[in-house]
Amino acid sequence: MLRNPRREVEVQGGRTVNRLLEELGLPRESHLVICNGTLVPGDARLAEDDTIEVRPVISGGAT
């Protein structure tokens, strides 16, 4: 799930957080990545069934 604007996309697992953000075209420095409810660093490797939330660092509100 991506925030601001909120949208959902399905991506393949087996890649790092940094790679995922790169593929989504999102700058690493301005986004937080939450994997299954836990904040994760850029080198965390994501699995096929993980639920990922990507939040902009500056949101301007609750969404």
Place this chain on the structure above:
Amino acid sequence: MTAVGSKCKVCKGPAVIDLPRHNAHFCAEHLQQLCRRQMARAIDDFDMIQPGDRVLVAVSGGKDSLAVWDMLVEAGYRADGLYIGLGIGEYSDESGGYARRFAEERGLALRVIDLRDDFGYDVPTASVATGRVPCSACGLSKRRLFDQAALDEVFQQQQNLVGLTRPGVGLAPAASGPPGCCRPGRSRATGRGRAARTRGDR
């Protein structure tokens, strides 16, 4: 997710975040420690507030402002919240819900101002009426109401203190606004009434 290789710069435990600006990784505990230290340094560098001051924290309901409020309370400041309902559809409803729950769960006072209920307009209608972009109508409204809310709280504090004055009880630290500026607010106040500190009032 598989285990990560990066380690916390402080404790060498598993990291939860990498901060390129600091060229470092941090675990949850030491990320919070870093945030607390940076907040304290910013307050000191800009001579913002003093320990024990009453502070009114304007919160949007998002993670950033609620985190600041949380850290200020944890640091010992007497911090109340101020939330302004902007009337921007589900965004405002959801944001207000987060702010209220946050305050309730921690027993903190949250003052709520609703543009529609208290002033008869919201950001979308103000944008159309003024011909300004929504961000402009939003910013103008918030800046005006932030200042007014702070002055209202100071006014209330001064009135309370005048009634309570006795040997050994001073009128400080409430700030005094310009004469005629402290009109009673039309907003709803919830929880404890407290004064706010504004910059330059010491």
